[in-house]
Amino acid sequence: MSEHSVVHGGPSLPQRRTLVTEIPGPKSRELLERRQRSVARGLSHVLPIFVSAAGGGVLVDVDGNSLIDFGSGIAVTSVGNSADLVVDRVTEQVAQFTHTCFMVAPYSGYVEVCEQLNRLTPGDHDKRSALFNSGAEAVENAVKIARHATGRDAVVVFDHAYHGRTNLTMAMTAKVMPYKEGFGPFAGEVYRVPMAYPFRWPGGPAACAAEALDVITGMIHAQVGEENVAAIVIEPIQGEGGFVVPPDGFLPGLAAFCRANGMVFVADEIQSGFCRTGDWFACDHEQVVPDLVTTAKGIAGGLPLAGVTGRAEMMDAVHPGGLGGTYGGNPVACAAALGAIDTMIKEDLPGKARTIEARMLPRLRKLAEQHPVIGDVRGRGAMIAVELVKPGTTEPDAAAATKVAKTCHGNGMIVLTCGTYGNVLRFLPPLVIGQGLLDEGLSILEDAFSAL
Numbered sequence: 164m165s166e167h168s169v170v171h172g173g174p175s176l177p178q179r180r181t182l183v184t185e186i187p188g189p190k191s192r193e194l195l196e197r198r199q200r201s202v203a204r205g206l207s208h209v210l211p212i213f214v215s216a217a218g219g220g221v222l223v224d225v226d227g228n229s230l231i232d233f234g235s236g237i238a239v240t241s242v243g244n245s246a247d248l249v250v251d252r253v254t255e256q257v258a259q260f261t262h263t264c265f266m267v268a269p270y271s272g273y274v275e276v277c278e279q280l281n282r283l284t285p286g287d288h289d290k291r292s293a294l295f296n297s298g299a300e301a302v303e304n305a306v307k308i309a310r311h312a313t314g315r316d317a318v319v320v321f322d323h324a325y326h327g328r329t330n331l332t333m334a335m336t337a338k339v340m341p342y343k344e345g346f347g348p349f350a351g352e353v354y355r356v357p358m359a360y361p362f363r364w365p366g367g368p369a370a371c372a373a374e375a376l377d378v379i380t381g382m383i384h385a386q387v388g389e390e391n392v393a394a395i396v397i398e399p400i401q402g403e404g405g406f407v408v409p410p411d412g413f414l415p416g417l418a419a420f421c422r423a424n425g426m427v428f429v430a431d432e433i434q435s436g437f438c439r440t441g442d443w444f445a446c447d448h449e450q451v452v453p454d455l456v457t458t459a460k461g462i463a464g465g466l467p468l469a470g471v472t473g474r475a476e477m478m479d480a481v482h483p484g485g486l487g488g489t490y491g492g493n494p495v496a497c498a499a500a501l502g503a504i505d506t507m508i509k510e511d512l513p514g515k516a517r518t519i520e521a522r523m524l525p526r527l528r529k530l531a532e533q534h535p536v537i538g539d540v541r542g543r544g545a546m547i548a549v550e551l552v553k554p555g556t557t558e559p560d561a562a563a564a565t566k567v568a569k570t571c572h573g574n575g576m577i578v579l580t581c582g583t584y585g586n587v588l589r590f591l592p593p594l595v596i597g598q599g600l601l602d603e604g605l606s607i608l609e610d611a612f613s614a615l
């Protein structure tokens with residue numbers, strides 16, 4: 164790439180992996196040095212490359228390397244980077260006006276996004292939505308709404324949960340390092356119960372749903388009191404905690420328990436929502452209808468936007484002025500969301516996620532047969548993971564996960580790790596990724612396991 168050549172991002176970007184330098188190349192290394200001198204150490208990065216363009220299933224770095232993207236900026240660019248309809252709507256909006264504050268002078272884009280959220284989220288009851296800037300802010304607001312609607316304080320969350328980095332959402336997040344270490348004291352009235360984690364459930368996967376429900380409801384009864392619980396907040400497929408897929412029957416059981424006890428059932432669909440799991444929302448898999456749903460990430464094709472959507476009577480329990488924020492539902496972010504949602508509908512992205520699953524899972528299962536370090540293969544749609552363990556045990560092997568990820572990075576593929584024990588490799592390709600790139604990415608992964 165010459166010094167002055169400009170690579171344009173978006174779907175027209177050549178969809179191929181090309182390595183023209185080592186990773187990181189000289190220009191990325193130079194930027195890394197500048198970064199070290201200017202950016203706070205508390206912000207880490209997965210890959211030591213700096214991006215100049217991205218689109219479809221690739222990211223191009225400043226040295227001209229083109230990498231296969233199995234991360235989507237942590238489950239955000241489901242429609243692909245700089246997707247055509249997102250760029251069109253954002254460009255139009257940014258030339259019209261960039262901000263008025265919805266609480267000062269409203270605009271139609273905000274209302275249209277809320278209409279779409281009310282239509283697309285699970286259940287056909289009367290709903291209302293409110294928009295925010297980040298996932299954590301959406302979770303905080305879901306808790307505010309649930310407390311207001313019930314007049315109760317307690318919030319029940321799960322082992323392995325991740326809900327964000329603000330004070331309340333740190334309290335709701337399970338893992339101490341790196342998210343909570345040294346950042347306390349945390350918000351009160353947050354109670355943690357075990358997650359239905361089939362691979363690690365002591366009684367085995369078949370007993371997991373029923374036993375987990377027994378343990379959880381027993382703990383709530385004995386340690387919190389049903390009448391004190393405002394909300395149970397759960398990721399229908401856990402994200403940062405390890406792509407934990409609860410067994411069938413668990414989420415419907417939990418929702419029924421909430422209903423029977425006047426608790427608000429909050430589904431945190433920030434990572435699993437918007438077509439990622441092969442349905443519009445992960446709750447759709449078992450027709451679970453949450454009272455409140457939090458969304459962010461995939462909703463706006465890469466622009467910062469988040470939402471809380473829920474039963475009209477709960478959402479409207481809050482007094483006028485009780486919800487909001489300067490930037491929440493910014494007009495440019497709303498335009499991006501409308502472009503992203505149009506793309507999801509027109510390109511049948513739930514269907515595309517199911518196709519990705521059908522292509523990935525059999526190859527990963529075969530890989531697990533060849534490499535006993537893979538203890539579990541799980542996930543739905545384009546939210547897939549392998550959990551690495553010492554062969555024949557459930558003892559986590561984080562070192563192996565890190566090594567495989569680093570080998571993939573060096574060979575021009577972006578993969579992320581996750582999990583309470585850091586031993587899960589997760590795969591989150593953009594839903595628009597081409598089959599050739601997807602297959603090539605899987606081959607790179609297979610080679611990385613062979614090189615372990």
Ligand SMILES: Cc1ncc(COP(=O)(O)O)c(C=O)c1O
Nearest residue numbers: 297298299325326327402433434
């Ligand atoms: C399930 C879930 N909830 C909440 C959050 C927090 O979102 P944000 O980083 O936009 O604050 C995340 C982010 O990874 C998430 O995966």
